[in-house]
Amino acid sequence: MKRPWWSSGVRFACQASCGRCCDEPGGIVYLAAADAERIAEHEGLTVQDWLARDARTTHDGRYVLKSRESDGVCIHLNAKKQCDIYNVRPQQCKAFPWWSENLATQRSWQETKDRCPGIEAEDALLIDGATVRLHMFADRVSTKGFRTWPPKRSFWNR
Ligand code: SF4
Numbered sequence: 294m295k296r297p298w299w300s301s302g303v304r305f306a307c308q309a310s311c312g313r314c315c316d317e318p319g320g321i322v323y324l325a326a327a328d329a330e331r332i333a334e335h336e337g338l339t340v341q342d343w344l345a346r347d348a349r350t351t352h353d354g355r356y357v358l359k360s361r362e363s364d365g366v367c368i369h370l371n372a373k374k375q376c377d378i379y380n381v382r383p384q385q386c387k388a389f390p391w392w393s394e395n396l397a398t399q400r401s402w403q404e405t406k407d408r409c410p411g412i413e414a415e416d417a418l419l420i421d422g423a424t425v426r427l428h429m430f431a432d433r434v435s436t437k438g439f440r441t442w443p444p445k446r447s448f449w450n451r
Pocket residue numbers: 314315322358367368369370371375376377378379382383386387
């Protein structure tokens with residue numbers, strides 16, 4: 294089988310106070326069950342109460358983070374363009390820019406690069422293929438998501 298173009302690694306470093314990947318009106322952050330548990334604990338709430346306060350469901354019932362009504366941007370992106378729950382942020386956020394849709398072709402990667410100044414930045418580090426693959430898997434788990442709490446146990450929600 295042909296190795297993916299990114300298998301020998303890709304250069305990237307998240308840029309301080311950039312926030313470009315979060316600052317997108319209408320952007321959707323799918324939640325994994327582990328995200329809900331971790332963030333609810335950080336907020337001192339039960340998972341049910343946190344979901345009721347900070348999440349909504351998509352048309353097919355998956356939980357996603359709420360966006361601000363004023364501009365459609367994630368509720369956690371603060372005025373300094375920083376994530377106010379950075380240390381416990383959803384794994385889909387953590388997995389950016391290593392989403393399957395971004396890595397699918399060199400062309401889609403170029404489009405991602407146009408939006409993300411961290412890709413091949415001067416201070417970028419080589420992120421190896423195995424690490425990229427782990428992030429892609431985390432993104433897939435999040436996109437699969439969950440529709441009930443507690444979630445139905447499956448390969449994706451363990
Ligand atoms: S939770 Fe944090 S990292 Fe994720 S989109 Fe919102 S501001 Fe960005």
